[in-house]
Amino acid sequence: MPDPLKTKLKQLIVTTLKLEDVKAEDLSDDEPLIGSGLNLDSIDALELVVTLEKEYGIKIKSSEESRVALGSISHLAEFIRSRADPARLPG
Amino acid sequence: MLPAAAVRLEAAGCITGLGDTAATHAALLRGERALALSPVLGAEGGELVPLALGGGRNLDETAPPNWLPLVQRLAAAIPADEWGSPTRPVFVTSSNFGVGSLYAFRRGGDPGHLAYGTPSLCVEWLARQLGWGSTVTTLSHACVSAHLGLTLAARALHAGLAERALVFSFDFISPFVTGGFHALKILNAGFPAPYADRPTGSIGLGDGAGFAVLSRDRGEFTISAQSLYNEMHHFTANRADGAGFAACLGPVQAAASGRRLWLKGHGTGTLEAGRLESAALAAAFPEAPLVSWKGSLGHSLGSCGVVELALAVESIRTGRAPGTVGGVAPCFTPQVALESFSTAGHDGVVCTSNAFGGAHAAFLLTHA
Numbered sequence: 001m002p003d004p005l006k007t008k009l010k011q012l013i014v015t016t017l018k019l020e021d022v023k024a025e026d027l028s029d030d031e032p033l034i035g036s037g038l039n040l041d042s043i044d045a046l047e048l049v050v051t052l053e054k055e056y057g058i059k060i061k062s063s064e065e066s067r068v069a070l071g072s073i074s075h076l077a078e079f080i081r082s083r084a085d086p087a088r089l090p091g
Numbered sequence: 092m093l094p095a096a097a098v099r100l101e102a103a104g105c106i107t108g109l110g111d112t113a114a115t116h117a118a119l120l121r122g123e124r125a126l127a128l129s130p131v132l133g134a135e136g137g138e139l140v141p142l143a144l145g146g147g148r149n150l151d152e153t154a155p156p157n158w159l160p161l162v163q164r165l166a167a168a169i170p171a172d173e174w175g176s177p178t179r180p181v182f183v184t185s186s187n188f189g190v191g192s193l194y195a196f197r198r199g200g201d202p203g204h205l206a207y208g209t210p211s212l213c214v215e216w217l218a219r220q221l222g223w224g225s226t227v228t229t230l231s232h233a234c235v236s237a238h239l240g241l242t243l244a245a246r247a248l249h250a251g252l253a254e255r256a257l258v259f260s261f262d263f264i265s266p267f268v269t270g271g272f273h274a275l276k277i278l279n280a281g282f283p284a285p286y287a288d289r290p291t292g293s294i295g296l297g298d299g300a301g302f303a304v305l306s307r308d309r310g311e312f313t314i315s316a317q318s319l320y321n322e323m324h325h326f327t328a329n330r331a332d333g334a335g336f337a338a339c340l341g342p343v344q345a346a347a348s349g350r351r352l353w354l355k356g357h358g359t360g361t362l363e364a365g366r367l368e369s370a371a372l373a374a375a376f377p378e379a380p381l382v383s384w385k386g387s388l389g390h391s392l393g394s395c396g397v398v399e400l401a402l403a404v405e406s407i408r409t410g411r412a413p414g415t416v417g418g419v420a421p422c423f424t425p426q427v428a429l430e431s432f433s434t435a436g437h438d439g440v441v442c443t444s445n446a447f448g449g450a451h452a453a454f455l456l457t458h459a
Contacts, residue, residue: 042327046275062291063276064362 004091005077016051017044033070045070052076056084098245099310099459101255104168105301105401106161107388108143111168115388116405119413120431124387126282126295126417131273132266140278142264143297143389150266152195154203158263158298159220165300166221169257175224178254182228182244183261184236186393189213191265217261234357235319235444236260237301237396238452242317244305254306260394261300268392269296283360283390285383286369286427287419292362299391301398312404313459316346322449329367329449336371339451343441344375347455352376353412353434354426355403355442358383359390360417364445369423376441380428386417396444396452403440403456410434 010024013033017040027038033048034040040048048070049060058080060066069079081089108125109115118125125143130136133150144150145161173179193208195201207213214229232239237260244256272278272294281293305314322335329335354372358365358381372381384399391398406412414430422429434440439457446452 041325049276050274060276062279062281062293064291066276 003077005080005089006073008090009073009076012051012055013048016048027073029074030072032072033076034067052080056080056088058083096245096249097313097315098248098305099308100312100314100404100456101304101306101310102170103301103303103397103401103404104165105299105398106145106165107299107391107398108145108297109388111164112401112405116402116409116413119384119387119402119416120411122414122416124282124417125297126387126389128280131269131278135266138273139280140269140273141282141293141295141389142269143295144264145298148263148298150264150269152191152204152265154192154195154201154207156189156192156207156263161263161298162217162261162300163220165302169302170304172255173224174257175218175226177226179257180226180228180244180247180253181218181223181257181259182230182240183214183217183259184230184240184393185210185260186231186233186236186262187265187268188231191263191267194265194267231393232450233446233448234390234392234395235446235450235452236393237398238317238319238444238454241303241305241314241396241454242319245314245317248305248307256305258303258305258397260302260397262392262394263298263300264296272296277361282417283386284417284419285358285360285386285415286356286365286381286422286424288421288423289362289419292360292365294359294361295385295389297389297391299388299394299398301394301401303397303400311459312407313457315455315457316343317454318342318452320451322451324449326448329364333367333371335449335451336367336445337374339453340371340375340443343453343455347376347439347441350439350457351437352379352439352441353432353437354379354381355399355440356381356383357395357443357445358415359385366423368443368445369427372443373424373426379426379441380432381424381426382412382415382428383418384413384416386415396442400442400456403442407434407440407458
């Protein structure tokens with residue numbers, strides 16, 4: 001059964017970054033988000049971080065922490081689970 | 092950009108969170124840090140981040156801007172001349188000009204802020220306050236803005252378009268600026284430690300303004316082999332191999348051949364750029380001690396090139412250069428000087444600045 005948080009994160013990425021020709025279900029759990037086939041750059045990362053902070057009430061403290069969190073969908077889900085109020089998480 | 096021809100430096104001065112040139116230099120030698128943890132959005136609060144405000148100034152915007160007295164104090168140290176006349180042009184550089192005023196208007200709706208909110212309005216107002224004529228050129232190229240002013244002033248002098256030129260650089264931080272860097276996650280609760288090889292990077296932001304008076308043949312110092320280089324690689328990032336840093340240093344390296352140098356680097360405290368910059372400097376100038384002063388003063392953005400030029404001049408005049416205040420071992424390169432050192436025995440300093448989008452700048456400062 002798909003992880004509901006990962007599914008939600010994929011949808012957030014596609015809608016926040018207005019990715020054309022990319023469907024949420026096409027995103028891999030383990031592919032790097034930055035510097036991969038998605039062609040995301042540092043401005044995309046900034047936009048994504050701001051959205052995630054608002055959506056889950058978390059705080060990403062430094063660019064290095066941001067880089068780790070955005071390592072992949074799996075990394076991101078793990079990071080959010082460790083920081084967010086469980087009530088804000090899906091499923 | 093092609094390197095500019097050598098030009099004389101008649102006078103230079105600055106103002107920072109530690110005071111005027113002499114006070115700043117003395118405090119840096121004592122290892123003092125101007126940065127203090129302050130709410131990132133001023134009166135609106137937010138996370139505590141390292142900021143260095145000049146003269147007890149408040150971060151929140153006022154109309155007219157509360158940094159005017161600091162600029163006026165600095166301007167009083169500029170040698171008197173008919174600045175802004177056709178043969179005495181002024182080159183004004185900044186990264187942010189009065190953008191804080193524009194943001195204040197956006198938030199509060201007070202139209203009084205609008206008189207300072209764009210680069211042209213801000214500089215026109217400043218020129219009136221400081222009594223300059225109309226030959227004033229406004230330049231901006233992020234954090235290499237001041238170097239761009241120095242280069243274009245040198246070219247105006249050598250082209251016979253000016254007999255004497257004033258480069259005036261300023262950047263006073265505001266909630267717009269601090270909020271922006273905070274969103275980028277490079278302005279966080281940690282104090283900057285330039286060139287330190289550590290897990291998390293951070294910068295500080297500080298007020299800064301400075302001036303340099305240039306002429307073709309007068310002055311105690313020479314600025315030679317100025318170099319500007321833009322990687323055109325990505326609109327925020329540097330090339331990962333550091334080639335842009337090396338390309339900028341090339342012309343300065345050639346001009347500095349045979350000299351015993353010290354290096355005043357950009358060194359904001361970010362990890363990736365700090366690693367690339369220090370590696371490029373170590374490759375080009377393997378014996379030269381390297382310092383950055385932004386661990387104390389914070390990054391004064393577009394003004395840093397002229398602010399740090401004034402401090403480099405003061406270091407040479409007094410015979411002692413401050414070390415990398417706030418730096419900690421281990422550093423990216425063993426050349427990083429954490430403590431102050433004697434400038435005796437050195438016959439030049441290479442000063443560098445770098446900016447968003449892979450823009451790089453450097454010049455060599457020597458005795459005339």
